[in-house]
Amino acid sequence: MKDIQEQIIKTAAQLLTEAKADIVIGFSDSSLPMRATPCFITNADDAQQLVWNSYCLNNLAIYLPECFALDPHVKEQKPPPKVAVIAKGCDGRSAVGLIKELQVPRENLVIIAVPCPGMLDATIAQRLIGTSEIVSAEESGDTVIIKDQTGKETKFDRKELLAEACRFCTHRAAPVSDMTIGELPKGGEALAPDERFEEFSKKSTEERWDQFCRELSKCILCNACRSACPNCYCKVCFADQTRPNWTGTGGPLRDVISFHLGRMFHQAGRCVDCGACVRACPMGVDLRTFTYKLVKDAKELFDYTAGFDIERVPPLIEFNVDDSDNFITEPE
Structure with a gap:
């Protein structure tokens, strides 16, 4: 991975020197073992801080919307910056989703695809x-x-x-990129079958609901999952709205369920299974079993995989007469 790191440093310095990027988002060393810290490089001389190792686990796409956010207090907005991001498969797919949802201007984004061996947790x-x-x-x-x-x-x-999401990942390279470093792996089989998810899928609707409620009973509504997710970029989350008040801020399980049902529904056809929400949770709530079910359903019902095609809109936004409607007419 040292060769990849050297190429990342060289590429970042070149982009900044040639003014092809104003910011390069990547990773630097952490003060803690087995961790890497997201960093923002704006000077070519600082590119030496960039690292690439087995601990570059964060999904860097989460920082992209803020790079292009407009200042509501200024009439004349500055031109949007040119941002380069070091992208694993999940980072790249999340970036594609943000481009499709008009949170990131494609012409101002440089996606640097790097091979991901699977990150250690x-x-x-x-x-x-x-x-x-x-x-x-x-x-x-x-x-x-x-x-x-x-x-x-x-x-x-x-x-x-290996991080859980990496253990079951089948897309280790960014599907859309402007530059590539190293030899990108092709999509393939996961390192291991997700037995926990398969067991959940075989359960009846009542059994799934019981498992869902039991798992969410651990939740303290700290919103760490929302804060860590690249798809959760709304200025005001539905859970924070007071007119109308969709859900409470803590206490009864019904508030917890309302929050997670709303958030998961918003992830349908958008989640890339990066695992950021699970890693952020201080209570160890197994959100991935439920969000991964959405990923599988999007593929099986609509033949859609999030983050691959910039042109195609997510399945819950478009209508096709051939779409499966079994979940309505013949629910499990």
């Missing part, structure tokens, strides 16, 4: 290590050697530490 590593704090991690081929604060070293197979 520090929280999974910490759970496997136990209570002793992780102080360092090194990779040797497919082996990850983790050292804790007691000095003990533990070896893991890389696949054991």
